[in-house]
Amino acid sequence: MSPHTLVSDPAPDHDVPANVCPVMHGSAARTGTTPIYTKTREDESMRQALKLLNPIRDDFRLADYAESFNWAEISAEFQTQLLVHADLPPKADSAPDNWYAVVFRSKRRTDCNNVDLFEADRNAYREAFSSTNGSLLMYWYTELDADDNCLATCVWSNRELARSVNMLPAHREAARLSAGSYVHYIIDxxxxxxxxxxARLDVKPWPTE
Incomplete structure (x- = not known):
């Protein structure tokens, strides 16, 4: 499998600027203030479990997300982490019982400015983490393959918080740079x-509205 980078800390230190894909959360504009996020037992358990994320097939950049990663191992670790974080408050009964993931598949242009894209990506991650008080649970990206394909994915505590950061300054700059950086890209x-x-995680496409 190819090298990859996991980011799950508030002040990430990316080391591979030539191979970063930008954080993308959706097309909805940000309106009003960012929703308030409070750490929960389930979210912190998911954050820790996702540190085990690894591809299980060579074509994971293009293959189905549910079939590309070690979800069985992550499920077992999530169950363990629920016990570790038993002192944290559980999710409220009114809160969504799922997590929102974004999958960004792209083919990089050979002439794109990788350094600027790298800086924009790092700034967008920091902005997302800090502005939502840690609702961004994980950001994972892989190096380019031989055909310049890349996959980046992030997991959020919920969809509302993920969409709330789209119009923040660093995200707007990342979106501007990404417009001319790819031959094509797909967001799932x-x-x-x-x-x-x-005792398992179910991974499937987000329901259409």
Missing amino acids: RVCITWLPDE
């Missing part, structure tokens, strides 16, 4: 749900 939204009766 994914719903990750914990099924306690089956």
